[in-house]
Amino acid sequence: MSNVVTETIQKNAKDELSHSREINWMKVLFQIQITLSALCAFKFILYDSYWATIWFAILVMFLGHVGVAAGAHRLWAHQSYQANGLLRFFLMICQTLSGTGSIYDWVRWHRLHHKHYNTDLDPYNSTRGWFFAHSHGAVLALSPAQQRALKNIDMSDIEDDELVMFQKKWYIPMYLIITLLLPINAPAEYWGENLYSSVFILGWFRCAVNLNLSALIHSAIIIWGLKPGEKYPCDTNLVFILNKTNWISYHYIAPWDYKTSEFGQYGSDTISKFIQICEVLDCASVLKTIDSGTVRKALTASVLEKRNITECLLELCDYSPKTPTFY
Ligand SMILES: [Zn+2]
Numbered sequence: 001m002s003n004v005v006t007e008t009i010q011k012n013a014k015d016e017l018s019h020s021r022e023i024n025w026m027k028v029l030f031q032i033q034i035t036l037s038a039l040c041a042f043k044f045i046l047y048d049s050y051w052a053t054i055w056f057a058i059l060v061m062f063l064g065h066v067g068v069a070a071g072a073h074r075l076w077a078h079q080s081y082q083a084n085g086l087l088r089f090f091l092m093i094c095q096t097l098s099g100t101g102s103i104y105d106w107v108r109w110h111r112l113h114h115k116h117y118n119t120d121l122d123p124y125n126s127t128r129g130w131f132f133a134h135s136h137g138a139v140l141a142l143s144p145a146q147q148r149a150l151k152n153i154d155m156s157d158i159e160d161d162e163l164v165m166f167q168k169k170w171y172i173p174m175y176l177i178i179t180l181l182l183p184i185n186a187p188a189e190y191w192g193e194n195l196y197s198s199v200f201i202l203g204w205f206r207c208a209v210n211l212n213l214s215a216l217i218h219s220a221i222i223i224w225g226l227k228p229g230e231k232y233p234c235d236t237n238l239v240f241i242l243n244k245t246n247w248i249s250y251h252y253i254a255p256w257d258y259k260t261s262e263f264g265q266y267g268s269d270t271i272s273k274f275i276q277i278c279e280v281l282d283c284a285s286v287l288k289t290i291d292s293g294t295v296r297k298a299l300t301a302s303v304l305e306k307r308n309i310t311e312c313l314l315e316l317c318d319y320s321p322k323t324p325t326f327y
Helices: 002-017 025-047 051-077 085-098 103-115 130-134 144-151 162-169 171-191 195-224 247-253 270-280 292-305 309-316
Strands: none
Touching: 025 195, 051 085, 051 103, 051 171, 051 195, 051 270, 085 103, 085 162, 085 171, 085 195, 103 144, 103 162, 103 195, 130 195, 162 171, 171 195, 247 309, 292 309
């Protein structure tokens, strides 16, 4: 009996320290299958499809990207603006179209990523290189230490969101119908597209593009977040945020700023414009951002008082409801 207790204590102690991550072979096989199928889709795109199918695929990919960037990322993960019921429903359907997992899981892993940015607890730790941040980290199961950290992620706002919890509960049938069946069926049904072309273009190719766009939210910092000569993003260099020039690093300092684009220039990207149009249409409100004067004041306070820049920014920004400090 005492041996069992000792073994349990030793196992628990090992788990306490373990940062090793097992490979999730189902995810690996899915990644390989979808990548190879997406490459095969070029044959259909180039030689055996209607232009209507190509334009329809671009439209559905764009809607999927809106669902991830404006929905899962800026609305649900960071609360960077508020949306009415109609917009939330539209974004939930768009996010389902993207095939990138449920909003609940996306937000949970993304908050874990922000809270433990570039440490062993970060599932997309970008100090391990672009491939790890983009793909490798996503196909590994969480380590025991990460699982414990995941339990401490505050998801209370998401758990109170009936729409997100409905999608979480019914994600598999919704994935089969909204992500795959309807987009694949439309070209064959409405303009007589070859079924194989429809499956490869609207199925595998489109899902592969949306999955990679979603993955770039975690790995783009490696490509666009660096200045020439820097090995890793310079977290201690605060000067760049004055002009928001290093916009992708800026996101990790002020994640609640709705203008921080996933790709493109700060404030002038498609998703920021989409949110602004939604505000004009009375579908979005309380768009959170920071003017340069406030950034300057926060930067001065951070340097003089040797305090965390995010803390200083949150003190100076008066949001309602207050954004939690870690996302
Ligand atoms: Zn983020």
